Amino acid sequence: MKYNRTIPSLALAGALAVASVGSAVGQDDEQVTLQYWAWFPPLPTTEKMIEAFEAANPNIDVEINVLESTVYQDKLPLSLAAGDALDLVAVQTGAMVDQVKVDLQPLEPLLEEYVGADWADAYAAKAVDQAKQLADDGELYILPVGALGSVVGYYNAEMFEELGLEVPTNYEEFKAYADAVTAADPNLFPVVFSGENWFQDEILLTLIGQTSPEFFNDIRYGDGRWDDPAFIEALTTYKQMHDDGIFSLDTIGIDYGGALEIFYGGGAPILLQGTWEAGMISEPFRTENGIELAEVGLMPLPVIADGGTPSIRSFIEMGLAVPANSDNPEEAMALLEFLVFGDGVDVWAPTLSFVPARLGYELPETTLPTEVAQESFATLSQLVQNPSSDRNNVSAFSAVVGDGIIEALNGADPADVAAKLQSEWESGRYIQ
Amino acid sequence: MKILVALGSILLVMAVVWLVPIFSALNRSLVFNGIENYTSVLTEPIGGIHIWQTFLNSGIIAIGHATLVVGISSLAGFAFAKLDFPYRNLIFYLAIICLAVPGTAVIVPLFRILDTLELLDTYWAVILPETALTLPFGVLLMRNYFGNLPDTYMESATIDGAGMFTVFRRIYLPLARPAIIPLGVLAMMWSFQDFLLPLMFITDPNLTTAAMAVSSFQEYLSFTPDNIGKYNASLVLLALPALVLIIFGQRFITQGLTSGGIKE
Amino acid sequence: MASGVVTGGRGRIRTALLFLLPLALFYAVFYLYSFIYVGVASFLNTDATLRNPEYVGLDNYELPLTHDRFYIAMFNTIAFALVAILAAVTIGFFLAVVLSTKMRGHQFFYAVFFLPALMPMSLVASVFAVMLASRFGTVNEILRFVGLDEFTQRWLGDPTLAWISVAMIFVYVIGLPIMYYTADLSTINISLLEAAVVDGAGPWPLFRLILFPLTSAARKTIILSILLGTFRAFEIVYLSTGGGPSGRTEIAGTYLYNFATSGVNVGYVAAASVIVLLIALAISLVNLTLQKRADARSGA
Numbered sequence: 004m005k006y007n008r009t010i011p012s013l014a015l016a017g018a019l020a021v022a023s024v025g026s027a028v029g030q031d032d033e034q035v036t037l038q039y040w041a042w043f044p045p046l047p048t049t050e051k052m053i054e055a056f057e058a059a060n061p062n063i064d065v066e067i068n069v070l071e072s073t074v075y076q077d078k079l080p081l082s083l084a085a086g087d088a089l090d091l092v093a094v095q096t097g098a099m100v101d102q103v104k105v106d107l108q109p110l111e112p113l114l115e116e117y118v119g120a121d122w123a124d125a126y127a128a129k130a131v132d133q134a135k136q137l138a139d140d141g142e143l144y145i146l147p148v149g150a151l152g153s154v155v156g157y158y159n160a161e162m163f164e165e166l167g168l169e170v171p172t173n174y175e176e177f178k179a180y181a182d183a184v185t186a187a188d189p190n191l192f193p194v195v196f197s198g199e200n201w202f203q204d205e206i207l208l209t210l211i212g213q214t215s216p217e218f219f220n221d222i223r224y225g226d227g228r229w230d231d232p233a234f235i236e237a238l239t240t241y242k243q244m245h246d247d248g249i250f251s252l253d254t255i256g257i258d259y260g261g262a263l264e265i266f267y268g269g270g271a272p273i274l275l276q277g278t279w280e281a282g283m284i285s286e287p288f289r290t291e292n293g294i295e296l297a298e299v300g301l302m303p304l305p306v307i308a309d310g311g312t313p314s315i316r317s318f319i320e321m322g323l324a325v326p327a328n329s330d331n332p333e334e335a336m337a338l339l340e341f342l343v344f345g346d347g348v349d350v351w352a353p354t355l356s357f358v359p360a361r362l363g364y365e366l367p368e369t370t371l372p373t374e375v376a377q378e379s380f381a382t383l384s385q386l387v388q389n390p391s392s393d394r395n396n397v398s399a400f401s402a403v404v405g406d407g408i409i410e411a412l413n414g415a416d417p418a419d420v421a422a423k424l425q426s427e428w429e430s431g432r433y434i435q
Numbered sequence: 436m437k438i439l440v441a442l443g444s445i446l447l448v449m450a451v452v453w454l455v456p457i458f459s460a461l462n463r464s465l466v467f468n469g470i471e472n473y474t475s476v477l478t479e480p481i482g483g484i485h486i487w488q489t490f491l492n493s494g495i496i497a498i499g500h501a502t503l504v505v506g507i508s509s510l511a512g513f514a515f516a517k518l519d520f521p522y523r524n525l526i527f528y529l530a531i532i533c534l535a536v537p538g539t540a541v542i543v544p545l546f547r548i549l550d551t552l553e554l555l556d557t558y559w560a561v562i563l564p565e566t567a568l569t570l571p572f573g574v575l576l577m578r579n580y581f582g583n584l585p586d587t588y589m590e591s592a593t594i595d596g597a598g599m600f601t602v603f604r605r606i607y608l609p610l611a612r613p614a615i616i617p618l619g620v621l622a623m624m625w626s627f628q629d630f631l632l633p634l635m636f637i638t639d640p641n642l643t644t645a646a647m648a649v650s651s652f653q654e655y656l657s658f659t660p661d662n663i664g665k666y667n668a669s670l671v672l673l674a675l676p677a678l679v680l681i682i683f684g685q686r687f688i689t690q691g692l693t694s695g696g697i698k699e
Numbered sequence: 700m701a702s703g704v705v706t707g708g709r710g711r712i713r714t715a716l717l718f719l720l721p722l723a724l725f726y727a728v729f730y731l732y733s734f735i736y737v738g739v740a741s742f743l744n745t746d747a748t749l750r751n752p753e754y755v756g757l758d759n760y761e762l763p764l765t766h767d768r769f770y771i772a773m774f775n776t777i778a779f780a781l782v783a784i785l786a787a788v789t790i791g792f793f794l795a796v797v798l799s800t801k802m803r804g805h806q807f808f809y810a811v812f813f814l815p816a817l818m819p820m821s822l823v824a825s826v827f828a829v830m831l832a833s834r835f836g837t838v839n840e841i842l843r844f845v846g847l848d849e850f851t852q853r854w855l856g857d858p859t860l861a862w863i864s865v866a867m868i869f870v871y872v873i874g875l876p877i878m879y880y881t882a883d884l885s886t887i888n889i890s891l892l893e894a895a896v897v898d899g900a901g902p903w904p905l906f907r908l909i910l911f912p913l914t915s916a917a918r919k920t921i922i923l924s925i926l927l928g929t930f931r932a933f934e935i936v937y938l939s940t941g942g943g944p945s946g947r948t949e950i951a952g953t954y955l956y957n958f959a960t961s962g963v964n965v966g967y968v969a970a971a972s973v974i975v976l977l978i979a980l981a982i983s984l985v986n987l988t989l990q991k992r993a994d995a996r997s998g999a
Contacts (some may be wrong), residue, residue, distance in 0.1 A: 045662075046481075046651070071650060074634050077542070077747060084748035085550055102746050192834070198856070200943060253833035255944055256855030260658045260666075261832065264466070267660050270835070292659035293467060399958055406945040413858065413944065432762050432958065432967070438902070442797055449794075450811045456871070457814065459837050460826045507721040514718035520711055528983065530722065533730055534927035535979030537952045540972035543747045543965065544736035548729060567729035570722060572928070576879070576920050583886065583916035599714045613882035620817075621875070628819035646819070670822045677817035681810045 033062065035334045040068045040082075041093035042075040043321055044351055052350040056341045063334050079103065083326055090335040094145045094322045097395060100137040107144045107324045108332065114146070117336035118344065125344055130360040133319045133393065145322025148343050149357030152317025152387050152394050153277035154202075154209040156194070157284070160298035160375055162272040170302050172313075174240075177305045181249040184272060193248065195271035197262040198255035200405025201398070205316075206275060207408055209304055211237045212391030213311030219392035222428075229404075229428055230421040238408065238417040240307050245412055255409060267294050275304070278315070278387055281355035284379045285370045288354060301379035303386055316394035317387045320357060355380070358387040400433040460674075464667040467660040472668035475661075481648050483640055486672070492558075493627050493645040499562040501622035504573045505615055507566070512577025513603050517589060527578060534571040538631050549636055560636040561644070565626050573618055580614035581607060620684065624677055649673050741969035749965075759970035763954075768946045769971070772954035773978060775862075779950065780929035783869040787876035787921050794873075795880035796910055809877075816874025824938035827868050831855050831939075858947040861940050865948045868935055876921045883917035884910070919990065926986060930979045951975045 041049060046069045053065045070078060076099065079092060083106035094100055094107075114122045123131065130150065135143050158170060166187050171177040181193035196202060211218045211233055218234070221227025244250050254262070266274035282288040283299045303313030323342060325335045341347040344361055352359050353370045371377045407420040464472060477486055514520075515527045545564045546555075554560050588606045608615075630646035637643070652666035741759050745752035763769040794812060798805045815823055830837040831854035839851040854864050887910075895909060933952035936942055942949035942957060949957070955971055 068638060070634070071653070078635060080747055081543070081546055084750065105750065190834075199941065200945075251834075252853060252856055256828070256832050256836075256853065256940075258828065258941075260653075260663055261829070263658045264660075264663060265835070267467075293661045293664075294659065402957060406943065409943065410945045413856075430762070430765070431758075432766065439802075443802075446794075446797065446808055450808055453811050453815065453871070455837065456823065456826045456830060459830050460822060463826065463829060507725065510718045511722040514715050518711060518715045518718065520715040523715075526719075528987065530726065531923065531927070532976070532980050532983060533726070534924065535930035535976060535983075536730075536733075537931045537933065537955060537972070537975075539933065539952065539955055540737065540968060540975075541733040544733040545729065547736070548732055563725075564729060567725050570725060572924055574722065575923055579916045579920045580882065583883065600717075603718075613885045617878045617882060621878075624817045628821070630821075649821075670819065670825070674814075674818040674822055677814060681813050681817065685806055685809055685813075 034064065035062060035331050036064045036066060037090040037331060037334055037338060038068070038088065039065050039091045039338065040070070040075075040079060040089055041321070042070055042072045042095070043093065044354060044356060045069070048351055048354055052342060052347050055346060055350055056338060059341070059346065060334075060337060063337065065338065080106075083107075083328075086328060088328045088330060089326045090329040090331050091338050092324055092326060094324050096134070096137060096145070096147060096319050096322055097398070100145060100322070101139055103324075104138050104140075104142075104144045106326050106328070108327050108329075110143045110146055110324065113325060113332060113336050117333060118340050122344070125362050127360045127362060129388075130319045134322055137322075145324045146339065146343055147319035147322040147360055148348075148351070149320065149359045149361075150317050150387050151277060151279045151320050151357050152315040152390055153205045154196075154275050154304060155278055155281075155315060155383070155386065156302040156304060157266065157274045157276065157280065158300050158302055159266070159269065159272045159296055160300050161296065162269065166272070168272060170300070171305045173305050174307050177244075177249050177307075178247050181247070185248060190270075192251055192254070192265065192271035194250055194273045194275060195257070195262050195265045196250075196254055196275035197259045198257050198409070199259065200403075200409060201396075201401040202259075202275075203405035203408040204396075204401040205277070206304075207234075207237055207241055207404070208392070209315055210241060210307055212314045212316060213304070213306050214308050216314060216391035219316060223393065223395055223397075229424040230418070235417050235421050236308070238411055238420065241408070242411055242417065244307070252412060255412070267296065269296075273302075278317070278358070278383055279320075279356045281380075281383055282353075284376050284383075285353060285355055286372055286376065287369055298373065298375055299379075300375045301383050303382065313386070314389070314391040315386045316392050317390035318394040319360070355383070358384055397433050400428065403427055403433075460667075460671055464664075464671045466667060467664040472664035473672070476665050476669045476672065481643075481651060484643050484648075486645070486648060486669070488641075489643050489645045489648040490676075492642055496558055496561050496565070496633075496644060497623040497626040499558060500565045500569065500626040501619045503562065503566040504569045504622040505619045507570060508573030508577045508618065509608060509611065509615065510603075511570075511574045512579075512581050513607060515574070515578040516581035516584075517586070517607070518599070527574075531571050531575050534575065536568070536571075538568060542631065542635055545632075546635060555636055556639045556642065558642065561626075561629075561633050564632055564636070565629060569622055569625060573622070576614055576618055577611065580611055584610055616684075620680060624680070627676055628673065645673055737969045737972055739969075740965050741973050743966045744964055745966060747965050755966065759964075759966040760974065762967055763958075763971040763974055766958075768949060768958070769954060769974075771946055772942075772949040772951055773975070775948060776929050776932075776950045777926075777982065779866060779869055779932075780926050782866045783873075783925050783929070784922055786870040787873050787925065788918060790870070791873040791876040791921075792880055792911075792914070795877045795884060796906070798877075799881055799884045812877055813874040816872045816878070820872075820934040821938055823871065824868060824935050827864065827871075828855065828939045831864050855940055856944055858944055861944055861948050865936055865940060868939060872935075876917075876925075879917040879920050880914055883914045887913050922986065922990075923983065926982060927979055930975060 039053070044052075046067075049067055049069055053067055057063060057065060072095070076095065079094075080099070080103050082089065083092075083103055094103060126146075127150075130147050131143065134145050134147055135141050138144050163169070166183060168180055168183060169176070171180045184191050184193040196206065208219050215231075215233040218227060218231065222229065241250075245252055257265070262274060262276070263280075265271055281301060282292070283294055283296070284301050288294075289296060289299070303315065306313055323339050325332055325339070329335050342351075348359055348361060348364055349367065351357070352364065352366060355370075366380070371380050404424060407415075407424050411417050411420045466472075468475075481489075511530070515523060549555050549560050549564070554563065584607060589602060628646055630644070630650050633642075633644045633647050634650065637647070649666070649669040649672075652662050652669055740749070740752075742754060742756060743749075743752040744755045744759070794808075798808055831839075833839060833851070833853045833856060836854070838854065842848065842850050852860050854860050892905065892909065895905060900908075930951050932950060933956065936948055936950050936953050937956065940948045942953040955968055955975070958967070958971070
């Protein structure tokens with residue numbers, strides 16, 4: 004959904020430019036208009052970020068174009084290839100980097116020139132490594148604003164108190180928790196989540212990561228296999244969790260928004276989702292967005308097998324890049340600096356969608372007023388910054404894995420499912 | 436008499452069943468914030484443009500689309516039905532087969548075509564490809580309908596010395612009203628609901644269409660209660676033109692058995 | 700403008716060409732290039748911008764043809780189409796005839812049956828998804844309310860029921876076929892029917908011997924448009940079951956979207972699209988042959 008914020012017209016800008024040529028005032032007098040494209044954060048947050056930037060930089064106007072993610076995947080490469088003069092674009096941290104890097108400027112020279120030679124001191128090294136790794140020439144084309152991951156649990160602290168529940172940390176506690184919830188009200192979901200295929204994949208990989216942290220990285224970057232015993236075992240346990248009443252087969256028909264609706268409406272004490280939804284642990288966020296829950300906490304998934312540790316998969320997200328066709332690299336970098344290192348962080352960080360890559364950033368006090376919120380945020384940061392594997396999905400294949408999981412839930416044998424997935428992975432349909 | 440009562444009750448039961456989803460939709464549109472969903476969708480600008488402006492854009496595109504589709508389909512349908520030329524049936528079927536072409540399959544080449552023609556970011560960027568995608572259906576409908584009309588008028592008219600175009604315009608076109616009107620209506624409705632083509636081909640926010648605005652409420656990873664409510668409400672609003680059309684235009688769409696019919 | 704009867708081969712052809720010119724123009728600009736693009740891309744390994752293409756021969760074709768999900772999608776597309784056609788020529792036909800008698804309340808009934816067909820499919824499909832949700836969905840809630848708890852099902856989670864649910868959505872939108880039938884019925888002279896009734900014809904012979912044959916134009920339109928249009932369908936499945944569970948309700952449109960539009964290898968989409976189009980062509984040829992035989996038999 005595009006949003007146009009250019010003040011009046013190019014004519015006015017042009018007039019100003021012409022007028023300023025003759026004057027002897029400083030070189031930043033000309034009005035510059037930047038084209039900024041992204042798919043995230045949602046428009047209202049993006050608008051706020053840009054408003055703050057424009058206020059601090061009166062000579063720069065920014066035209067925002069925020070599109071839905073899958074449309075963005077098609078439109079950005081096409082527009083860049085068609086030669087559109089975009090100035091700053093957000094790039095999805097996956098296959099898109101290689102796809103569009105030919106249209107982007109290498110960032111390190113720009114960072115050194117416009118942000119400062121010591122820019123890397125204020126930035127998470129791991130993020131730089133992951134970003135470079137996405138380009139097959141190892142260069143830095145994108146600078147991610149932060150990282151996010153999945154799967155975590157969000158719990159309705161008020162409901163927990165009412166029903167006398169405690170945050171479960173292992174299988175037995177999880178089962179006891181589910182029994183208590185069902186006893187209190189059979190209509191409640193002990194745990195609600197979107198049963199869509201890609202999310203099933205996320206859940207299972209998170210569970211596997213508790214005992215075999217390298218599992219996904221091995222498959223993604225090496226020659227790991229889906230029919231590995233770790234996968235089969237986790238899938239069997241996952242099925243068991245449904246049989247034991249912890250999870251419900253009713254979640255299979257629920258979509259992303261549906262699960263959130265149920266949680267917000269008090270239909271389940273625990274919701275499973277990614278860390279990008281973490282805004283809900285912050286009271287100001289809840290109030291602003293109409294979430295009428297008194298308190299929401301964040302918890303890792305309980306450890307389902309002995310000897311495991313709570314973990315998630317995480318990865319950098321939303322890399323900012325400067326297209327080669329930009330006529331305004333200086334201003335584009337000013338926007339980039341604002342969003343990644345500067346005051347822009349104060350706008351998007353409190354939404355808690357990303358854990359900032361900028362080092363040493365502290366959230367404003369009002370964001371996390373309660374102890375539960377602060378503890379939850381500490382858990383969040385710890386999980387995101389210490390992932391088991393990279394959350395670097397091959398999206399079409401996540402759906403296939405999820406479909407296999409659903410088949411297992413509907414009665415198929417996990418070993419068969421795993422074997423099928425492995426042969427599908429080898430088919431060449433997903434990665435060339 | 437008994438048959439009529441039986442029929443009537445069957446009809447009533449079916450109508451109730453058919454109405455359940457509609458009530459469900461209305462119910463969903465009031466989730467979380469109630470009627471506020473509607474008021475905020477209708478009054479708050481979405482990214483700088485008001486919802487009624489998006490409906491206006493959609494309307495312009497829809498009319499353009501429907502006009503082109505009806506015009507071109509009638510001409511072509513008439514030719515396929517009433518004019519005799521070599522390979523007529525073959526060409527017709529080749530034209531119709533394009534009905535099976537999904538939009539997603541050709542979205543990229545369409546983008547490049549429009550880019551080359553420098554039509555991106557205009558109303559035409561949506562009207563023209565939409566027309567192309569609807570034409571196969573329009574031609575099918577018009578050709579079958581014209582084929583149903585008797586040839587007798589043709590013969591008498593040409594004997595009178597009228598050119599074929601006059602025959603078409605004065606005689607067959609008016610007769611085709613029962614097909615043209617539904618076609619036009621359908622074309623407008625489809626255009627209204629289409630969001631894929633506008634999303635890909637339009638970037639200028641002032642040209643945002645209603646369907647695009649609706650899908651903006653469903654932005655990736657942004658499912659706050661406010662958004663969910665507004666999304667559902669805006670979906671219902673998007674259905675409003677259909678409702679208005681049916682209530683006021685029904686007379687034109689449905690012409691029951693009339694004594695003015697021409698089939699003997 | 701030259702007057703006089705248009706005779707002779709060349710005159711006819713020229714006239715025909717003029718009538719077909721606008722259509723040909725559109726097709727040439729939009730379809731011709733698109734088909735060439737898709738055809739060429741299907742032999743390449745490249746992204747949407749067609750830069751650095753790599754020729755891979757028939758590899759892209761192998762991918763869908765060796766994919767069991769692809770065959771399921773093709774099968775479903777045709778199967779759903781047949782269900783929709785069946786509903787249209789029975790229920791739809793019945794409704795169209797009854798309503799065209801302009802009985803009392805016919806305007807209300809028309810509105811009820813037309814509305815779903817004209818509403819955005821995204822709305823219809825997502826509403827059905829909500830209604831069929833296992834736990835808080837309308838259908839199950841109603842069943843629980845009247846005490847029929849045992850009949851509640853996982854409408855969207857169970858593979859067979861999900862298929863039936865999607866089929867029901869196809870039936871829900873038979874408003875369109877009703878519209879075509881209504882148009883056709885409007886050309887029938889009512890005195891024809893009156894005469895038949897006077898001769899003592901009951902409702903069934905009326906249907907079979909008069910109404911059915913005389914609406915063959917509408918029927919042909921309906922069959923072809925549904926048959927081919929299902930290849931183009933997308934939201935009806937995507938927004939209800941998403942093609943699930945596990946791809947059991949996948950159709951051509953959702954297969955192309957789910958597997959082939961990550962933007963990275965356009966060749967895969969292209970090859971799959973080519974195959975889909977060829978299948979659609981084959982299907983319509985089959986339909987054409989059957990139609991010709993039926994026409995010949997009934998002497999139409």
